Amino acid sequence: MGFFSKIKQGLNKTRNSISAGITSLVNSFTKIDEEFMEELEEILVSSDIGVATSTEICERLRAKIKETGATDTNEIKELLKNIISDMLGMDSGLTLETKPSVILVIGVNGVGKTTSIGKLAASLAAEGKKVVLGAADTFRAAAIDQLEIWAKRAGASIVKSTPGADPASVVFDTIASAKAHHADVIICDTAGRLHNKKDLMEELAKINRVIERELPDASKETLLVLDAATGQNAVNQAREFKNVTNITGIVLTKLDGTAKGGIVIAIHNELSIPVKYVGVGEGIDDLQPFCAKEFADGIFDGGDEQ
Ligand code: GDP
Numbered sequence: 001m002g003f004f005s006k007i008k009q010g011l012n013k014t015r016n017s018i019s020a021g022i023t024s025l026v027n028s029f030t031k032i033d034e035e036f037m038e039e040l041e042e043i044l045v046s047s048d049i050g051v052a053t054s055t056e057i058c059e060r061l062r063a064k065i066k067e068t069g070a071t072d073t074n075e076i077k078e079l080l081k082n083i084i085s086d087m088l089g090m091d092s093g094l095t096l097e098t099k100p101s102v103i104l105v106i107g108v109n110g111v112g113k114t115t116s117i118g119k120l121a122a123s124l125a126a127e128g129k130k131v132v133l134g135a136a137d138t139f140r141a142a143a144i145d146q147l148e149i150w151a152k153r154a155g156a157s158i159v160k161s162t163p164g165a166d167p168a169s170v171v172f173d174t175i176a177s178a179k180a181h182h183a184d185v186i187i188c189d190t191a192g193r194l195h196n197k198k199d200l201m202e203e204l205a206k207i208n209r210v211i212e213r214e215l216p217d218a219s220k221e222t223l224l225v226l227d228a229a230t231g232q233n234a235v236n237q238a239r240e241f242k243n244v245t246n247i248t249g250i251v252l253t254k255l256d257g258t259a260k261g262g263i264v265i266a267i268h269n270e271l272s273i274p275v276k277y278v279g280v281g282e283g284i285d286d287l288q289p290f291c292a293k294e295f296a297d298g299i300f301d302g303g304d305e306q
């Protein structure tokens with residue numbers, strides 16, 4: 001299955017909610033007027049794009065309508081598609097230029113960190129890269145076992161310690177193993193205990209110190225994993241993590257199970273952190289590189305089918 005169809009399929013629920021709402025609005029208005037615009041803004045706000053971002057989309061839309069002289073409501077979806085694609089900006093992938101490069105994966109419990117690491121490892125391994133996973137979520141024994149299963153599936157190796165071990169020391173050992181075996185990419189899992197901000201900050205700072213010291217010149221990515229189904233709460237989580245560490249990209253999971261896919265736009269617009277991957281299912285090939293244009297198309301193309 002092609003990349004677009006997977007992302008589009010993952011957006012089924014979001015498309016049915018946003019696009020179907022706009023279709024029925026378009027069908028009940030013959031021309032674009034103030035009342036039409038107000039109802040459109042309501043649809044956007046209620047679809048997890050958020051108030052601030054919806055307002056901005058509508059401002060841009062008004063300017064576009066003025067500029068193009070559009071009066072036909074049927075033109076709205078195409079205009080919105082372009083505006084949203086523009087707002088999402090250039091797509092940015094991972095920077096993995098050194099051997100090894102490091103990817104640190106962070107986020108609260110249950111958002112899909114371990115699963116996303118497994119999928120990402122599989123896709124990097126499929127490109128011929130040697131991947132080593134670091135089981136630095138030492139908080140629960142099950143987390144280590146789960147990462148081990150994914151390592152096997154993905155064809156990656158894993159470095160682990162015992163439950164309760166110092167996560168920074170697992171990262172240290174993972175880097176040592178990657179160096180010894182000439183691995184291309186290191187991906188480190190972490191525990192997500194956001195409820196204690198001080199602990200989290202200290203733990204991440206300690207892990208980052210180890211990485212900086214052991215691999216001062218390596219390409220480093222810190223990916224924050226967010227669950228799309230949590231809607232605006234995902235934006236709040238991103239804000240909190242952004243306060244304690246430098247995030248280079250977001251992995252937005254579980255798009256397939258939610259109508260709240262509009263959250264991608266809010267995250268991008270309100271936090272200026274690029275969404276680099278989206279999760280569209282639980283399978284090994286269900287992590288897709290994010291593409292703004294295909295995302296915008298996926299929200300608006302169709303939407304009348306069930
Ligand atoms: P962690 O606690 O952040 O490491 O989260 P896990 O990786 O253990 O994932 C929690 C649950 O979310 C698991 O049941 C995963 O299968 C599920 N999950 C992760 N990503 C996706 C996704 O993109 N789509 C769906 N439907 N489920 C996902």
Ligand code: GDP
Nearest residue numbers: 166167168169170171172173205206207209210
């Ligand atoms: P600090 O927290 O900035 O003082 O950094 P440390 O030098 O204490 O290192 C942070 C963590 O990295 C330590 O707590 C260890 O867990 C780990 N670490 C550092 N050096 C080594 C080492 O030689 N072997 C192992 N296994 N872990 C190490």
Ligand code: MG
Nearest residue numbers: 113114137143
């Ligand atoms: Mg996990």
